[in-house]
Amino acid sequence: VETTKTKGADFDAVVIGAGFGGLYSVYKLRNEQGLNVKAFDRAGDVGGTWYWNRYPGALSDTESFVYRYSFSGELLQKGRWKTRYLTQPEILAYMNEVADTYDLRRSFQFNTRVTATHFNDETGLWHVTTDKGETVTAKYLITGLGLLSATNTPKYKGIDSFKGQMLHTGNWPEGVELKGKRVGVIGTGSTGVQVITATAPIAGHLTVFQRSPQYVVPIGNTPQDEATIAQQKANYDDIWKQVKSSVVAFGFEESTVPAETASPEERERVFEAAWQRGGGFYFMFGTFCDIATSQIANDAAADFIKKKIKEIVKDPATAKALTPRDIYAKRPLCGNNYYEVYNRPNVTLADVKADPIAEFTATGIRLESGAEHELDVVIFATGFDAVDGNYVKMDMRGRGGVTMRDKWKDGPLGYLGMMETDFPNLFMILGPNGPFTNLPPSIETQVEWIADTIEMMEGKGLKAIEPTEAARDEWVTLCRTIADMTLFPKAESWIFGANIPGKKNAVMFYMAGIGNYRNAINAVKDGGYQTMIFDREMASA
Ligand code: FAD
Numbered sequence: 204v205e206t207t208k209t210k211g212a213d214f215d216a217v218v219i220g221a222g223f224g225g226l227y228s229v230y231k232l233r234n235e236q237g238l239n240v241k242a243f244d245r246a247g248d249v250g251g252t253w254y255w256n257r258y259p260g261a262l263s264d265t266e267s268f269v270y271r272y273s274f275s276g277e278l279l280q281k282g283r284w285k286t287r288y289l290t291q292p293e294i295l296a297y298m299n300e301v302a303d304t305y306d307l308r309r310s311f312q313f314n315t316r317v318t319a320t321h322f323n324d325e326t327g328l329w330h331v332t333t334d335k336g337e338t339v340t341a342k343y344l345i346t347g348l349g350l351l352s353a354t355n356t357p358k359y360k361g362i363d364s365f366k367g368q369m370l371h372t373g374n375w376p377e378g379v380e381l382k383g384k385r386v387g388v389i390g391t392g393s394t395g396v397q398v399i400t401a402t403a404p405i406a407g408h409l410t411v412f413q414r415s416p417q418y419v420v421p422i423g424n425t426p427q428d429e430a431t432i433a434q435q436k437a438n439y440d441d442i443w444k445q446v447k448s449s450v451v452a453f454g455f456e457e458s459t460v461p462a463e464t465a466s467p468e469e470r471e472r473v474f475e476a477a478w479q480r481g482g483g484f485y486f487m488f489g490t491f492c493d494i495a496t497s498q499i500a501n502d503a504a505a506d507f508i509k510k511k512i513k514e515i516v517k518d519p520a521t522a523k524a525l526t527p528r529d530i531y532a533k534r535p536l537c538g539n540n541y542y543e544v545y546n547r548p549n550v551t552l553a554d555v556k557a558d559p560i561a562e563f564t565a566t567g568i569r570l571e572s573g574a575e576h577e578l579d580v581v582i583f584a585t586g587f588d589a590v591d592g593n594y595v596k597m598d599m600r601g602r603g604g605v606t607m608r609d610k611w612k613d614g615p616l617g618y619l620g621m622m623e624t625d626f627p628n629l630f631m632i633l634g635p636n637g638p639f640t641n642l643p644p645s646i647e648t649q650v651e652w653i654a655d656t657i658e659m660m661e662g663k664g665l666k667a668i669e670p671t672e673a674a675r676d677e678w679v680t681l682c683r684t685i686a687d688m689t690l691f692p693k694a695e696s697w698i699f700g701a702n703i704p705g706k707k708n709a710v711m712f713y714m715a716g717i718g719n720y721r722n723a724i725n726a727v728k729d730g731g732y733q734t735m736i737f738d739r740e741m742a743s744a
């Protein structure tokens with residue numbers, strides 16, 4: 204059992220979250236560095252995203268061989284999967300295996316929500332308070348709260364009068380039975396696409412309430428044979444090297460060929476091959492290099508998908524309603540025969556942009572036109588208050604009592620996607636202005652940087668580290684500049700906070716890829732942390 208090194212503190216570090224980020228933090232800081240760590244999660248066990256999202260069809264859209272940690276050769280060789288993508292039960296089993304292998308669970312207190320984190324100027328410690336009424340103190344605070352974790356449920360008139368069952372995909376209970384039921388799904392993002400395609404074959408009737416039509420390419424979730432898996436396991440050194448120096452970290456080489464200058468035949472050939480191969484990020488980044496940056500290239504990709512919708516969907520009015528009118532610049536989606544679902548006799552598409560939801564009634568949903576949809580179950584696939592959602596839910600206070608809610612009132616800010624001014628020794632995993640990639644490799648990258656930084660602090664006997672305002676501002680400006688070089692800001696989605704009513708539009712990601720991101724953060728470390736202030740109170744005294 205570890206003893207606390209920090210004088211006057213209960214623990215050296217508090218970790219919040221038991222997902223990929225939190226688990227690895229406990230491993231690095233406790234198992235490797237011998238710090239005394241206390242960790243919390245409001246969930247009943249490990250898993251994070253994969254603990255909460257148990258809806259039918261829940262699946263990674265990162266391929267199985269790279270939706271995992273890279274740090275342990277032992278874990279990599281033990282990896283088991285059957286298909287190209289991982290189902291939620293497989294990922295949850297994997298997270299449990301990680302926790303068991305490294306004895307991580309004993310540092311966690313589950314079913315415990317952290318309600319407040321206050322930095323004490325006098326002691327230089329974090330005071331972490333939970334919904335159980337207890338407060339612990341620690342020198343370091345590592346938050347792995349998840350960037351797609353605070354669920355968003357729209358408020359509808361009459362919602363309390365609905366007598367059926369209401370479920371959010373991101374908080375899915377055990378034992379839900381949809382077979383034969385009249386099911387309504389609100390939302391057609393990544394999650395909606397998965398839950399819709401999984402529910403259509405089992406529901407008595409499925410009504411999809413679609414606000415924005417989406418570009419959805421096939422996922423291509425084929426079985427994977429043992430030989431392919433063995434080959435991937437044998438090549439992990441090269442695979443991770445490629446992943447960590449790539450852009451989106453999805454385990455394929457991004458294209459270097461522009462669509463802008465490709466002939467129509469060449470575009471058709473490449474898009475068709477990608478359609479057959481499957482994968483949302485592959486379709487956007489593996490086909491041509493300019494789909495996310497050139498309007499011409501983007502139109503070409505969008506037109507290809509629109510043509511597919513017309514070919515697949517038999518009823519012309521439904522096909523039209525399913526056809527996106529905006530550009531192709533949200534998180535790229537993929538699904539299992541998504542558009543085909545709408546050819547089924549038991550599926551109805553309700554276009555709630557044309558005819559918005561007016562209210563919930565006791566028996567279902569009434570649209571503004573007066574049309575009524577009778578439902579036994581309503582599934583909210585309405586997404587998350589992304590990136591800062593779980594941060595502003597907590598009462599977070601830094602130096603002088605400054606609150607995070609106040610600092611981030613015009614949008615969340617972060618230095619290197621991990622730190623914020625006036626919040627010393629706070630390290631946010633997937634915090635604002637971090638990388639936009641397949642996430643486990645980015646999470647590992649950040650946790651390793653955090654652990655190295657803490658090791659440096661302990662080695663030098665330093666008390667506090669925080670970024671300068673100039674460095675933070677420069678990073679935020681850089682993220683804005685990079686985002687503006689892409690088409691992403693032109694589409695309304697959670698990537699810029701557009702999905703939450705009243706949320707200010709802000710740049711929340713570093714979009715120059717994991718390779719550049721790793722170089723940038725390692726330059727700060729290797730350069731001796733010139734952009735940081737150490738032991739600020741002592742410096743000014
Ligand atoms: P999470 O796994 O979200 O864990 C955060 C944890 O913090 C949660 O367990 C939560 O309960 C806890 N927590 C938050 N606030 C508090 C508090 N105040 N007190 C106590 N506990 C708290 N990413 C990909 O790269 N590829 C994919 O294919 C992919 N598919 C996804 C599919 C779905 C349905 C969703 C929702 C997300 C998907 N993601 C995917 C993103 C996914 O969230 C990340 O890949 C990764 O799991 C994030 O890990 P994390 O540890 O940062 O956060």
Ligand code: NA7
Nearest residue numbers: 351357390391392393394395414415534584585586697702
């Ligand atoms: P998303 O991508 O934010 O999708 C949410 C969906 O819900 C989207 O279709 C929204 O329509 C719709 N929505 C949201 N609010 C409403 C209201 N009030 N009325 C009708 N429809 C609404 O969330 P996901 O969970 O699918 O995916 C998030 C990420 O998690 C994903 O990228 C994966 O990484 C996992 P809109 O498009 O805003 O018109």
